[in-house]
Amino acid sequence: MSIRYECDQCGSVLKIKEDLAGKPGKCPKCKTPFTVPATADKPETTNEVATTESSENSEPHLAESRPADSSGDFDVDAFLSSDDDSDVNSTSKAAKGSRPTKDIDADRSLDEPDEPSKAKGSKSRPNEENTAEVFQIRRGPDAPGKSASASIPGLDDESGEQLTPSRRPPGTNPNAPAANIASDLLSKSAKKGKKAKWYELESSKKEEPGFDWEGLLYEARTKLLPVLGGGTALLLLVYFLVAPMFGGKGFVPKLGTVTGTVIVNGKPLAGAMVWFHPEQKKQESKGKSFFVGSSVSQTDTTGHYELMYDPKSGLQGAVIGKSRVEIITTDYLGQANPETVEVNAGKQTINLELSQ
Structure with missing residues (x-):
């Protein structure tokens, strides 16, 4: 019973x-825990048959039993499903809380068919889409049944015997611990991730980076521009400080052509440098003041000289006005005579003598 x-x-x-x-x-x-109610009759030791009918094509399955501790919990494998064609989706209705319409006979043997149609259907191949799942019962050590070698994988086995491998796909055993199910699902997802298609691999390739124009502009703005700006400011400062010593930019004072001969002890002095330094260092022009420079010349073998205001550009002459005369030579040490001369506009000849 x-x-x-x-x-x-x-x-x-x-x-x-x-x-x-x-x-x-x-x-x-x-999964609500309960205690199996007791009966007055003495229980008989028989193997339990649990069937789950999801359609008329489903077949009964023999539930496997295994020894366990009397203090442990067990999962009851028998639940109800309807025979009628209208109750094919009874599993989904039961999940919503609908009550079952038929009890499961746990004492039914595999040799006893439910209906004639089911007896005929047992000889044919069962429908793969409507195959019912088998829920198995965990028994105590005193319960008769199969040995522990046929126990369900995923349940706790305290007897230490080797478990038979499950034929269920990974992650579908309802009795397995949550950790095992999670690890199976992760392994399946990892295997699927390794199977990549060739066009997916090509699209995932990273493009080679081009020239970093933004980085170049950043380096130029933060490092090059400060250096260039500082160098330009320094050059302008030096120019404004030194330019007045060489005269005004683009300004040419009024000049007079000066030639002559330099003698010493009545003889012409060759290779001597003759300088005319104007006493007036500035001249006014168009409301602006400009610095003026000195004129210079070198005597030839006959002692003749001709003053140049700008030897590089070939501009001849000396600044009109009074100038101080300076004669520089390596052979003699003396002072020019006269020491100052007056330079006038036009061409003029001024002979000089070096007095010792």
């Missing part, structure tokens, strides 16, 4: 073996 039990939480009607009376268990649908 079997014990009929109705779950208070989800309303599922279960038929349980009498040898499990008084033991704790859990509802296979809502």
Whole structure:
């Protein structure tokens, strides 16, 4: 005989073996713990058959039993499904809290067909789409049944015996621990991730980076521009400080052509440098003041000289006005005579003598 039990939480009607009376268990649908009620009759030791019918094509399955501690919980494998064609989707309705319409006979043998149509269908190949899942019961050490070698993978096995491998796909065993299911799902996703297609690999290639114009502009703005700006400012400062010593830019004072001969002790002095330094260092022009420079010349073998205001540009002459005369030579040391001369506009000849 079997014990009929109705779950208070989800309303599922279960038929349980009498040898499990008084033991704790859990509802296979809502996992609500309960205690199997006891009966007055003595339970008989028989193997339990649990079937789940999702359609008329489903076949009964023999539930595997295994020894376990009497203090442990067990998962009841029997729940109800309807025979009618209108109850094909009873599994989805039961998940929403609908009550089952038919009890499961746990004492039914595999040799006893439910209906003639089912007996004929047992010889044919079962429909793969409507194959029902098998929910198995965890029994204590005193319960008869198969040995522990046929235990369900995923349940705790305290006897230390080797478990048989499960034929379920990874991650689909409802009795397996959550950690095992998660690891199986991760391994499956990792294997799927390794199988990449060739066009996906080509699209995932990174393009080679081009020239970094933004980096170049940043370096030029932060490093090159300050150096160039500082150098330009320094050059302008030097120019404004030194330019007055060489006369005004683009300004040419009024000049007079000066030639002559330099003698010393009555003889012409060759290779001497003759300088005319104007006493007036500035001249006014168009309301602006400009610095003026000196004129210079070198005597030839006859002692003749001709003053140049700018030897580089070939501009001849000396600044009109009074100028101080300076004669520089390596052979003699003396002073020019006269020391100052007056330069006038036009061409003029001024002879000089070096007095020792």
